[in-house]
Amino acid sequence: MDLVAHLRTALPLEAILTDPAVTASYANDMASFCEAGAPAAVVLPRTVEQVQHVMRTATALRVPVVPQGARTGLSGGANAVDGCVVLSLVKMDRVLEIDPVERIAVVEPGVVNADLSRAVAEQGLYYPPDPSSWEQCTIGGNIGTASGGLCCVKYGVTAEYVLGLDVVLADGRLLRCGRRTAKGVAGYDLTRLFVGSEGSLGIVVRAVLALKPAPPQQLALAAEFPSVAAACEAVCEIMARGHAPALLELMDSTSVRAVNSMANMGLPESTAALLLVAFDTPEPARDLAAVGELARAAGATEVVPADTPAESELLLRARRMTLPALERLRPATMIDDVCVPRGKLAAMMEGTAAIADKHGLVIGVCAHAGDGNTHPVVCFDPADEDEARRARESFDEIMALGLELGGTITGEHGVGVLKKQWLERELGPVGTEIQQAVKAVFDPLGLLNPGKVLDTRGA
Amino acid sequence: MDLVAHLRTALPLEAILTDPAVTASYANDMASFCEAGAPAAVVLPRTVEQVQHVMRTATALRVPVVPQGARTGLSGGANAVDGCVVLSLVKMDRVLEIDPVERIAVVEPGVVNADLSRAVAEQGLYYPPDPSSWEQCTIGGNIGTASGGLCCVKYGVTAEYVLGLDVVLADGRLLRCGRRTAKGVAGYDLTRLFVGSEGSLGIVVRAVLALKPAPPQQLALAAEFPSVAAACEAVCEIMARGHAPALLELMDSTSVRAVNSMANMGLPESTAALLLVAFDTPEPARDLAAVGELARAAGATEVVPADTPAESELLLRARRMTLPALERLRPATMIDDVCVPRGKLAAMMEGTAAIADKHGLVIGVCAHAGDGNTHPVVCFDPADEDEARRARESFDEIMALGLELGGTITGEHGVGVLKKQWLERELGPVGTEIQQAVKAVFDPLGLLNPGKVLDTRGA
Known part of the structure; x- marks a missing residue:
């Protein structure tokens, strides 16, 4: 019995997609530069038992299975491999x-x-x-x-x-x-x-x-800095003084200018770094005032606190528009996700700017600054072979810099296929070997999302 | 070369204890009813390299190793096994x-x-x-x-x-x-x-x-209830209303009377349950007032909020004295650690009281009520064989009740040797098998703290 016939013994017809034009639309998540294969079938189960049937079938027939949600991932973790069953869990949505x-x-x-x-x-x-x-x-x-x-x-x-x-x-x-x-x-x-x-x-x-x-509604503040270093100093001070912001974000000048050009938000083009802070504490205005002082002491040229949640939303709009705004600059983007110790945030951001210069690329950085988690967005034209190569190189250099600064290659996006080689570098040989052995406990046949996170140990 | 000679090749003399009178004093943690063997040696390394040497030696000679800290554990997890190296980490204290x-x-x-x-x-x-x-x-x-x-x-x-x-x-x-x-x-x-x-x-x-x-200093409140059920209702209300207490503790009448008898604290002997709540929020008095209202609505007969941190400490003294006070009632105690959903706390505490009655035992319960984590303290005389048997039976019945109520056999004390059979019951056969396989990845020879947490899978 072939794969689809096997699947049909316990799944309704409409839960199994096999039209190659349709299954191809399930091949990718949102990552750039990640290979993706052609699924043999896409299965959309509605019950636990149906999922169990898919996995029993996959094990019996030695077919790889790639689980998927909404495919919004940024590391290729949900990309299909040739001949796999794509196991989409989106119908199990209760x-x-x-x-x-x-x-x-x-x-x-x-x-x-x-x-x-x-x-x-x-x-x-x-x-x-x-x-x-x-x-x-x-x-x-x-x-x-x-x-x-x-x-x-x-x-x-x-x-x-x-x-x-x-x-x-x-x-x-x-x-x-x-x-x-x-x-x-x-x-x-x-x-x-x-x-x-x-x-x-x-x-x-x-x-x-x-x-x-549910916390109280948050209140935000925006602060403009004449340098990334000054903004990062403010971040460190805010955290060292025991504040508990619900949001502490940083945008570099490339991001600020991109947002301006898209939405005409009137952010001063001279801003080297825009810091956004929000509190959902019982007295957010008091906390914002204290943080505003720290920002000024670190060199902020302008500090704009919101008086109402609606004003806060306006301030945060710039941050939310960063990625779409950067995406307008070149035909494609690659989003990195390096997280460093807070005290190394300035070095990470300055180093990233130097990498952009060296490669003649536009790289906008927005950061979850309070966590030291940077998202350098490499903007490039995939049709320009040389630019695409430089984009890929800069992406790797950014990860190397992150590791050098005591950070990690991924703060929140995962490894997928995009950063698999880099994971081994971060874990080292002992860590890699142990992780492979753990994988083998759960997936001795190597059928679960093969080629993601780590290469499976040879049998 | 024997074990001790092997150890000495990279450890100073004073780091290896072999006098049986001395090593015997490292045989146990603080759990009752847990077997303990006789160590072959106790090693007190000061460096990572020394720990590595101990493990290399143990692997080369197939000697089991039992790691220890201060041996304050309550499940026998640090108990020695015959012929083992006790690896005490207390000198690595920087x-x-x-x-x-x-x-x-x-x-x-x-x-x-x-x-x-x-x-x-x-x-x-x-x-x-x-x-x-x-x-x-x-x-x-x-x-x-x-x-x-x-x-x-x-x-x-x-x-x-x-x-x-x-x-x-x-x-x-x-x-x-x-x-x-x-x-x-x-x-x-x-x-x-x-x-x-x-x-x-x-x-x-x-x-x-x-x-x-560091949070602000906490401020506490004590509330007396005419029944355990009423106190547990207050606990559920406090959590359902979104409060964030830094402490939410419950003492049953046995605990209250034991503390009274030890320290003459003037707690009313009629109290069926004493609830203690503390906040380390910016405005603790306001939060305590709100919680006090909820306590009264649930039936509290007396609500005593502290005005100062010093008063708070006085209120919390009763809770801190519970265990020593219960230990005075009988020659020995066994402390259980069952955690149930908050909504089942009353059923857990009432069920525990019924188990005590059935076995004619004194069992005092104090609970981290906000977490649903109960500590039934079974008080008994180990010299009285029948009482000791009933104590052990009641201990097991308390765990069975916890599982029945959707809880876990251990909220914070661990499994050790004391609850190993019960762990299998909680995990079920699939969970147990997977956990054994994970153990085998890290410890294929079964040398690391053998006989604790789970029985190792047969080779």
């Missing part, structure tokens, strides 16, 4: 439970981040992780990459909100791990092992997520 | 770095929790995890059991503060995992796998810990 006493939500993996956020908000609760793709991306995808967002400086990444998981293993068995209690230390923490594993260890089919009480 | 900008501390495993807490406080920082043994217990031990404490309801357990680890593997190789940046998702999260693994996967020799800004 919020099963929201419990204000336990402060948890129980969800299927295909729930869209924004849908969950709105559903819990109706009960006075808050699900913090807010990747910029939050209107599209799914919780399953967020768990796969341990996604971050703007709020991480105060609330942390997705990993910190995953209490328990139901996971279909490579052979189709169902593993329940973690808990729905506030605490629990029974056995090894397999839950956290699955978070950020990019579907390479198992298929998440259900998640228990921790929620927070 | 705080290597405290960085207010990065909000991290880098420490060796033997640092005492309270010493670290005081050192970071001097720089305006806060290391939240506060097990009740904090003046003795070590950070390495805390990492081994993913320890909790009173502050978890707001700040979480040790696991949430471990960013990166250096670990000596079973074969002596050094593995560096995790990061020192605020974020990072490069590869599988091995750091979290080691946290809570009770020394059964590797020897932690260095940790990068996350710190928080």
Whole structure:
């Protein structure tokens, strides 16, 4: 019996797509420079049992499986491989439970981040992780990459909100791990092992997520600096003085000018760095005033605090428009995701500017500055072979610089195929070997999202 | 060459203890009912290289190794096995770095929790995890059991503060995992796998810990309830209304009477449950007032808010004295650690009281109520064979009840030897098999803390 016939024994017809024109549209996530193969089929299960059937079939026939959410990833982690089953979890999109006493939500993996956020908000609760793709991306995808967002400086990444998981293993068995209690230390923490594993260890089919009480509405401030170094000094001071901003973002001059040119926002073209800070504390105005003073002391030429949440939104618009604005500069972009210690943020940003100069490229940087997490956006024309080569080289040099500064190659986007070689460099030989051995425990046949995160150890 | 001669090739004489009278004193942690063997030697290394030498030696000679901190654990996780090397990390006790900008501390495993807490406080920082043994217990031990404490309801357990680890593997190789940046998702999260693994996967020799800004001093409130159910209703209301107490503790009548009898604190003997709440928010008095109202609405007969931190400390003294007070009731105690969903706390506490009645035993319960984490303290006389048997039975029935209510057998104390059979029951066959396979990756020869957490899979 062939693959599709096998799948059809326990899946309805409409859950299996095989038209090559259709399956090809599932081949890629949003990363540049990442290879993608042609799927043999795309499967859209609606139940745990159907997922188990897919994995049993894949194991029986030795067919690779690539799990997918909304394919908004930026590392090629969801890209198809030739002959694979693409296992799209988007139809498993139910919020099963929201419990204000336990402060948890129980969800299927295909729930869209924004849908969950709105559903819990109706009960006075808050699900913090807010990747910029939050209107599209799914919780399953967020768990796969341990996604971050703007709020991480105060609330942390997705990993910190995953209490328990139901996971279909490579052979189709169902593993329940973690808990729905506030605490629990029974056995090894397999839950956290699955978070950020990019579907390479198992298929998440259900998640228990921790929620927070809804905070007060945030109030923001914008500060203009004459140099990146001065802005980064302000960032370090804000964190060293014990402030707890809910957002602490930095835009370099390339980003500021790109936003101006797109939206005519009237940001001064002379601004070398624009710092955005927001608080969702009981007294945000007081906290903003204190941070405004620190910004001025570090050399800010202008400090603009918002008086209302609506004004705050206006200030933050520039940050939200950065990526679309940079995308207008050249036909394509590659978004890096290097995270360094806060104290090295200035060196990272200045070094990135030097790399852009050296290669004659436009690289705009926006950063989750409070976390030291930079997103250098390399703008280039893929049709120009030399420019594309320089773009790829600059991308790698940015990661090398990040490692040199004591950072990591990925703060929140994951490894996928884009950074696989770099992961080995970050982990070193012992770390790589152990990670490969862990992978082999969960996926001895190498069928789960092969070629992602790490190369599988030879049998 | 025998074990000790082998160890001496790279360890100074004074770092190796072999006198049986001395090594016997390292055989146990603080758990009751847990078997312990006779160590062949106790080794007290001061450097990472010495730890590597111990593990290389152990692997070469196939000698089991039991890592130890301060041996304040309550599950037998640090108990020796016959012929083992006890690897005590207490001499590796340096705080290597405290960085207010990065909000991290880098420490060796033997640092005492309270010493670290005081050192970071001097720089305006806060290391939240506060097990009740904090003046003795070590950070390495805390990492081994993913320890909790009173502050978890707001700040979480040790696991949430471990960013990166250096670990000596079973074969002596050094593995560096995790990061020192605020974020990072490069590869599988091995750091979290080691946290809570009770020394059964590797020897932690260095940790990068996350710190928080020091919060304002806390202010507490005590509320007396005519029933456990009413107190638990107050707990649920407090959490459902979005409050963020830094402490939310519950004492049952047995605990209250024991404390009264030890310290004559004047707590009314009629109190069925005493609830203690504290806030370290900017306006604790306002938060306490709101919580006081909720307590009254749930049936509190008396609500006593503190006006000063000193008064707060007085209120919290009863809670801190609970364990010593209960220990006076009978010659020995066994402390359970069942964590249930908050909504099941009343059922858990009432069920525990019924178990005590059934067995004719004194069981006092104090609970980290905000987390649903109960500590039933079974008081008994080990010399009375029948009472000891009933104590053990009640201990098991309490865990069975916890699982039945959707909870876990251990919220913060770990599995050790005490709860090993119960762990399999909680994890189920698939979970147990996967955890055994993970263990085999790190410890293929079964030398690391054998017989703890899980039974190793047959070779």
